[in-house]
Amino acid sequence: MTPISFEFYPPKSDEQRAQLDRTAARLKAHGPEYVSCTFGAGGSTLSYTGDTVRGLIDAHGLDAAPHLSCVGGTRDEIAALLQTYRDAGCRRIVALRGDLPSGMGQPGEFRHAADLVAFIRAAHGDHFHIEVACYPETHPQAEDALTDLRHFKTKVDAGANGAITQYFYNADAYFRFVDDARAAGVEVPIVPGIMPISNFTQLRRFSEACGAEIPRWVAKRMVAYGDDAESVRKLGTDVVAGLCRRLVDGGAPGLHFYTLNLARPTIAVLDQLG
Numbered sequence: 001m002t003p004i005s006f007e008f009y010p011p012k013s014d015e016q017r018a019q020l021d022r023t024a025a026r027l028k029a030h031g032p033e034y035v036s037c038t039f040g041a042g043g044s045t046l047s048y049t050g051d052t053v054r055g056l057i058d059a060h061g062l063d064a065a066p067h068l069s070c071v072g073g074t075r076d077e078i079a080a081l082l083q084t085y086r087d088a089g090c091r092r093i094v095a096l097r098g099d100l101p102s103g104m105g106q107p108g109e110f111r112h113a114a115d116l117v118a119f120i121r122a123a124h125g126d127h128f129h130i131e132v133a134c135y136p137e138t139h140p141q142a143e144d145a146l147t148d149l150r151h152f153k154t155k156v157d158a159g160a161n162g163a164i165t166q167y168f169y170n171a172d173a174y175f176r177f178v179d180d181a182r183a184a185g186v187e188v189p190i191v192p193g194i195m196p197i198s199n200f201t202q203l204r205r206f207s208e209a210c211g212a213e214i215p216r217w218v219a220k221r222m223v224a225y226g227d228d229a230e231s232v233r234k235l236g237t238d239v240v241a242g243l244c245r246r247l248v249d250g251g252a253p254g255l256h257f258y259t260l261n262l263a264r265p266t267i268a269v270l271d272q273l274g
Protein backbone atom coordinates (compact mmCIF):
# COMPACT_ATOMS: atom_id res chain seq x y z
CA MET A 1 0.00 0.00 0.00
CA THR A 2 1.23 3.51 -0.80
CA PRO A 3 2.30 5.35 2.38
CA ILE A 4 0.32 8.51 3.07
CA SER A 5 0.98 11.51 5.31
CA PHE A 6 -1.11 14.52 6.29
CA GLU A 7 -0.11 18.13 6.76
CA PHE A 8 -1.81 20.43 9.26
CA TYR A 9 -1.34 24.05 10.24
CA PRO A 10 -1.13 25.21 13.86
CA PRO A 11 -4.53 26.30 15.21
CA LYS A 12 -4.63 29.59 17.05
CA SER A 13 -8.08 29.62 18.69
CA ASP A 14 -10.00 27.12 20.79
CA GLU A 15 -12.42 26.59 17.91
CA GLN A 16 -9.57 25.84 15.50
CA ARG A 17 -7.95 23.53 18.05
CA ALA A 18 -11.19 21.56 18.40
CA GLN A 19 -11.43 21.32 14.61
CA LEU A 20 -7.88 19.99 14.32
CA ASP A 21 -8.59 17.42 17.05
CA ARG A 22 -11.60 16.14 15.12
CA THR A 23 -9.68 16.13 11.84
CA ALA A 24 -6.64 14.35 13.31
CA ALA A 25 -8.86 11.68 14.87
CA ARG A 26 -10.70 11.04 11.59
CA LEU A 27 -7.56 11.00 9.47
CA LYS A 28 -5.67 8.79 11.92
CA ALA A 29 -8.14 6.03 10.98
CA HIS A 30 -6.56 6.08 7.49
CA GLY A 31 -3.20 4.97 8.89
CA PRO A 32 -0.79 7.79 8.00
CA GLU A 33 2.92 7.05 8.15
CA TYR A 34 3.29 10.46 9.85
CA VAL A 35 1.67 13.87 10.03
CA SER A 36 3.36 17.27 9.82
CA CYS A 37 2.63 20.75 11.09
CA THR A 38 3.57 23.94 9.26
CA PHE A 39 5.65 26.79 10.59
CA GLY A 40 4.47 30.40 10.26
CA ALA A 41 6.37 32.76 8.04
CA GLY A 42 8.90 34.83 9.95
CA GLY A 43 8.45 32.74 13.09
CA SER A 44 4.97 34.07 13.80
CA THR A 45 3.59 30.71 14.86
CA LEU A 46 6.82 29.54 16.45
CA SER A 47 5.29 28.28 19.66
CA TYR A 48 2.02 27.15 18.04
CA THR A 49 3.90 24.66 15.86
CA GLY A 50 5.63 23.09 18.88
CA ASP A 51 2.40 22.96 20.89
CA THR A 52 0.51 21.45 17.97
CA VAL A 53 3.15 18.80 17.36
CA ARG A 54 3.18 17.85 21.05
CA GLY A 55 -0.64 17.54 20.98
CA LEU A 56 -0.55 15.34 17.88
CA ILE A 57 2.01 13.06 19.56
CA ASP A 58 0.56 12.99 23.09
CA ALA A 59 -3.20 13.19 22.49
CA HIS A 60 -3.41 11.34 19.17
CA GLY A 61 -0.41 9.01 19.27
CA LEU A 62 0.69 10.19 15.81
CA ASP A 63 4.26 10.42 14.55
CA ALA A 64 4.34 14.20 14.11
CA ALA A 65 6.96 16.22 12.25
CA PRO A 66 7.35 19.97 12.77
CA HIS A 67 8.12 22.11 9.75
CA LEU A 68 11.03 24.39 10.52
CA SER A 69 11.73 27.43 8.37
CA CYS A 70 15.01 29.17 8.93
CA VAL A 71 14.85 32.43 7.01
CA GLY A 72 14.27 34.89 9.86
CA GLY A 73 15.98 32.88 12.58
CA THR A 74 19.36 32.92 14.30
CA ARG A 75 21.50 29.85 14.86
CA ASP A 76 20.76 30.01 18.60
CA GLU A 77 16.99 30.17 18.05
CA ILE A 78 17.02 27.28 15.59
CA ALA A 79 19.29 25.22 17.88
CA ALA A 80 16.90 25.78 20.80
CA LEU A 81 13.88 24.79 18.72
CA LEU A 82 15.57 21.63 17.47
CA GLN A 83 16.35 20.63 21.06
CA THR A 84 12.70 21.24 22.05
CA TYR A 85 11.51 19.02 19.22
CA ARG A 86 14.03 16.33 20.11
CA ASP A 87 12.92 16.45 23.77
CA ALA A 88 9.27 16.13 22.64
CA GLY A 89 10.13 12.86 20.90
CA CYS A 90 10.22 14.08 17.28
CA ARG A 91 12.30 12.01 14.88
CA ARG A 92 11.31 13.80 11.70
CA ILE A 93 11.62 17.43 10.56
CA VAL A 94 10.49 19.20 7.40
CA ALA A 95 13.34 21.67 6.81
CA LEU A 96 12.57 24.84 4.84
CA ARG A 97 13.87 28.26 4.04
CA GLY A 98 10.41 29.82 4.37
CA ASP A 99 9.42 33.28 3.18
CA LEU A 100 9.65 36.54 5.10
CA PRO A 101 6.47 38.59 4.71
CA SER A 102 7.33 41.79 2.84
CA GLY A 103 8.54 44.50 5.18
CA MET A 104 9.15 42.01 7.98
CA GLY A 105 12.84 42.13 8.72
CA GLN A 106 15.91 40.78 6.96
CA PRO A 107 16.99 37.22 6.30
CA GLY A 108 18.77 35.92 9.39
CA GLU A 109 21.81 33.70 9.59
CA PHE A 110 20.45 31.08 7.17
CA ARG A 111 19.98 31.97 3.53
CA HIS A 112 18.75 28.71 2.02
CA ALA A 113 17.13 25.52 3.21
CA ALA A 114 20.39 23.68 2.43
CA ASP A 115 22.07 25.70 5.23
CA LEU A 116 19.40 24.49 7.66
CA VAL A 117 19.75 20.87 6.60
CA ALA A 118 23.54 21.04 7.10
CA PHE A 119 23.03 22.72 10.49
CA ILE A 120 20.61 19.99 11.67
CA ARG A 121 22.98 17.24 10.56
CA ALA A 122 25.98 18.92 12.26
CA ALA A 123 24.08 19.37 15.53
CA HIS A 124 22.06 16.15 15.69
CA GLY A 125 23.76 13.63 13.41
CA ASP A 126 21.23 11.11 12.14
CA HIS A 127 18.67 11.66 14.90
CA PHE A 128 16.18 13.40 12.60
CA HIS A 129 14.75 12.12 9.34
CA ILE A 130 14.84 15.30 7.25
CA GLU A 131 12.34 16.10 4.51
CA VAL A 132 12.87 19.09 2.21
CA ALA A 133 10.60 20.86 -0.29
CA CYS A 134 10.87 20.67 -4.07
CA TYR A 135 8.98 22.15 -6.99
CA PRO A 136 7.96 20.15 -10.08
CA GLU A 137 6.63 23.38 -11.64
CA THR A 138 9.71 25.36 -10.45
CA HIS A 139 9.98 27.58 -7.37
CA PRO A 140 8.48 31.01 -8.15
CA GLN A 141 11.71 32.87 -7.28
CA ALA A 142 14.03 30.51 -9.14
CA GLU A 143 16.18 31.83 -11.94
CA ASP A 144 15.10 28.90 -14.13
CA ALA A 145 14.03 25.27 -13.82
CA LEU A 146 17.52 23.78 -14.14
CA THR A 147 19.07 26.14 -11.59
CA ASP A 148 16.22 25.30 -9.22
CA LEU A 149 16.93 21.59 -9.72
CA ARG A 150 20.63 22.17 -8.94
CA HIS A 151 19.67 23.92 -5.72
CA PHE A 152 17.37 21.03 -4.85
CA LYS A 153 20.29 18.62 -5.28
CA THR A 154 22.47 20.78 -3.01
CA LYS A 155 19.80 20.49 -0.34
CA VAL A 156 19.66 16.72 -0.65
CA ASP A 157 23.46 16.47 -0.67
CA ALA A 158 23.49 18.46 2.59
CA GLY A 159 21.73 15.51 4.23
CA ALA A 160 18.01 15.35 3.42
CA ASN A 161 16.41 11.90 3.52
CA GLY A 162 13.44 12.72 1.32
CA ALA A 163 11.50 15.46 -0.41
CA ILE A 164 7.88 16.57 -0.57
CA THR A 165 6.75 18.50 -3.62
CA GLN A 166 4.76 21.68 -3.83
CA TYR A 167 1.26 20.72 -4.94
CA PHE A 168 0.48 20.48 -8.65
CA TYR A 169 -2.34 19.16 -10.82
CA ASN A 170 -0.23 18.05 -13.77
CA ALA A 171 1.19 14.56 -13.27
CA ASP A 172 3.60 14.99 -16.22
CA ALA A 173 5.34 17.85 -14.42
CA TYR A 174 6.01 15.49 -11.48
CA PHE A 175 7.24 12.58 -13.60
CA ARG A 176 9.55 14.82 -15.63
CA PHE A 177 10.88 16.44 -12.46
CA VAL A 178 11.62 13.05 -10.91
CA ASP A 179 13.38 11.89 -14.10
CA ASP A 180 15.49 15.06 -14.16
CA ALA A 181 16.31 14.73 -10.46
CA ARG A 182 17.41 11.10 -10.92
CA ALA A 183 19.55 12.09 -13.92
CA ALA A 184 21.15 14.78 -11.74
CA GLY A 185 22.01 12.17 -9.10
CA VAL A 186 19.21 12.76 -6.57
CA GLU A 187 18.28 9.38 -5.13
CA VAL A 188 15.96 10.16 -2.20
CA PRO A 189 12.19 9.51 -2.41
CA ILE A 190 10.25 12.43 -3.90
CA VAL A 191 6.72 12.34 -2.51
CA PRO A 192 4.02 14.35 -4.32
CA GLY A 193 2.25 16.97 -2.24
CA ILE A 194 -1.50 16.72 -2.91
CA MET A 195 -3.91 19.62 -2.42
CA PRO A 196 -7.54 18.45 -2.31
CA ILE A 197 -9.94 21.01 -3.75
CA SER A 198 -12.81 22.27 -1.63
CA ASN A 199 -12.72 26.07 -1.84
CA PHE A 200 -11.77 27.15 -5.33
CA THR A 201 -11.37 30.89 -4.59
CA GLN A 202 -8.89 30.11 -1.83
CA LEU A 203 -7.08 27.56 -4.01
CA ARG A 204 -6.67 30.08 -6.81
CA ARG A 205 -5.15 32.61 -4.40
CA PHE A 206 -2.70 30.04 -2.97
CA SER A 207 -1.78 28.84 -6.44
CA GLU A 208 -0.96 32.31 -7.72
CA ALA A 209 1.37 32.83 -4.76
CA CYS A 210 3.20 29.52 -4.95
CA GLY A 211 3.28 29.07 -8.72
CA ALA A 212 1.07 25.97 -8.97
CA GLU A 213 -0.81 25.73 -12.25
CA ILE A 214 -4.52 24.92 -12.18
CA PRO A 215 -5.50 23.39 -15.53
CA ARG A 216 -7.60 25.83 -17.55
CA TRP A 217 -10.45 23.37 -18.05
CA VAL A 218 -10.70 22.80 -14.29
CA ALA A 219 -10.61 26.54 -13.51
CA LYS A 220 -13.26 27.29 -16.13
CA ARG A 221 -15.65 24.71 -14.73
CA MET A 222 -15.03 25.76 -11.12
CA VAL A 223 -15.77 29.39 -11.98
CA ALA A 224 -18.98 28.33 -13.73
CA TYR A 225 -20.07 26.36 -10.62
CA GLY A 226 -19.82 29.55 -8.53
CA ASP A 227 -21.61 28.96 -5.20
CA ASP A 228 -22.61 25.41 -6.09
CA ALA A 229 -20.36 23.85 -3.44
CA GLU A 230 -21.50 20.31 -4.19
CA SER A 231 -20.40 20.51 -7.84
CA VAL A 232 -17.08 22.11 -6.82
CA ARG A 233 -16.46 19.29 -4.34
CA LYS A 234 -17.40 16.58 -6.81
CA LEU A 235 -15.18 17.84 -9.63
CA GLY A 236 -12.38 18.58 -7.13
CA THR A 237 -12.52 15.03 -5.78
CA ASP A 238 -12.57 13.50 -9.27
CA VAL A 239 -9.62 15.60 -10.45
CA VAL A 240 -7.46 14.98 -7.38
CA ALA A 241 -8.29 11.26 -7.11
CA GLY A 242 -7.47 10.86 -10.81
CA LEU A 243 -4.15 12.64 -10.26
CA CYS A 244 -3.31 10.44 -7.25
CA ARG A 245 -4.12 7.29 -9.21
CA ARG A 246 -1.79 8.33 -12.05
CA LEU A 247 0.97 9.21 -9.59
CA VAL A 248 0.73 5.94 -7.70
CA ASP A 249 0.50 3.88 -10.90
CA GLY A 250 3.56 5.76 -12.18
CA GLY A 251 5.63 4.85 -9.11
CA ALA A 252 5.21 7.76 -6.65
CA PRO A 253 6.64 6.54 -3.32
CA GLY A 254 3.86 8.10 -1.21
CA LEU A 255 1.22 10.84 -1.10
CA HIS A 256 1.43 13.84 1.25
CA PHE A 257 -1.94 15.59 1.67
CA TYR A 258 -2.20 19.31 2.43
CA THR A 259 -5.33 19.01 4.55
CA LEU A 260 -5.78 22.66 5.64
CA ASN A 261 -7.05 20.99 8.85
CA LEU A 262 -10.14 19.64 7.05
CA ALA A 263 -10.82 15.91 7.02
CA ARG A 264 -13.60 15.69 4.45
CA PRO A 265 -11.83 16.72 1.19
CA THR A 266 -8.90 14.36 1.86
CA ILE A 267 -11.14 11.47 2.92
CA ALA A 268 -13.29 11.94 -0.21
CA VAL A 269 -10.15 11.48 -2.33
CA LEU A 270 -8.94 8.47 -0.30
CA ASP A 271 -12.39 6.86 -0.52
CA GLN A 272 -12.46 7.30 -4.28
CA LEU A 273 -8.98 5.75 -4.50
CA GLY A 274 -10.23 2.81 -2.47
Ligand code: FAD
Nearest residue numbers: 038039067096097098112113133139141142148151164166
Ligand atom coordinates in the same frame (compact mmCIF):
# COMPACT_ATOMS: atom_id res chain seq x y z
P1 FAD B 1 15.17 26.80 -0.72
O1 FAD B 1 15.43 25.38 -0.99
O2 FAD B 1 16.20 27.56 0.03
O3 FAD B 1 14.91 27.49 -2.15
C1 FAD B 1 14.31 28.77 -2.22
C2 FAD B 1 14.74 29.47 -3.51
O4 FAD B 1 16.13 29.78 -3.43
C3 FAD B 1 14.56 28.63 -4.78
O5 FAD B 1 14.20 29.49 -5.83
C4 FAD B 1 15.95 28.05 -5.00
O6 FAD B 1 16.19 27.75 -6.37
C5 FAD B 1 16.84 29.17 -4.50
N1 FAD B 1 18.13 28.72 -3.96
C6 FAD B 1 18.34 27.65 -3.16
N2 FAD B 1 19.66 27.54 -2.87
C7 FAD B 1 20.27 28.57 -3.50
C8 FAD B 1 21.63 29.01 -3.59
N3 FAD B 1 22.62 28.34 -2.98
N4 FAD B 1 21.90 30.13 -4.31
C9 FAD B 1 20.91 30.82 -4.93
N5 FAD B 1 19.60 30.44 -4.89
C10 FAD B 1 19.30 29.34 -4.18
N6 FAD B 1 6.59 27.82 4.19
C11 FAD B 1 6.44 28.21 5.47
O7 FAD B 1 6.62 29.40 5.78
N7 FAD B 1 6.12 27.31 6.46
C12 FAD B 1 5.95 25.99 6.20
O8 FAD B 1 5.67 25.20 7.10
C13 FAD B 1 6.09 25.54 4.85
N8 FAD B 1 5.96 24.24 4.52
C14 FAD B 1 6.18 23.82 3.23
C15 FAD B 1 6.12 22.45 2.93
C16 FAD B 1 6.32 22.01 1.64
C17 FAD B 1 6.28 20.53 1.35
C18 FAD B 1 6.58 22.94 0.60
C19 FAD B 1 6.78 22.49 -0.82
C20 FAD B 1 6.66 24.31 0.88
C21 FAD B 1 6.48 24.75 2.20
N9 FAD B 1 6.57 26.11 2.54
C22 FAD B 1 6.42 26.51 3.86
C23 FAD B 1 6.88 27.13 1.51
C24 FAD B 1 8.38 27.40 1.40
O9 FAD B 1 8.87 27.95 2.60
C25 FAD B 1 8.59 28.38 0.26
O10 FAD B 1 8.32 27.75 -0.97
C26 FAD B 1 9.95 29.07 0.22
O11 FAD B 1 9.87 30.14 -0.73
C27 FAD B 1 11.11 28.20 -0.22
O12 FAD B 1 11.47 27.31 0.75
P2 FAD B 1 12.53 26.15 0.39
O13 FAD B 1 12.76 25.40 1.65
O14 FAD B 1 12.10 25.38 -0.79
O15 FAD B 1 13.80 27.06 0.04
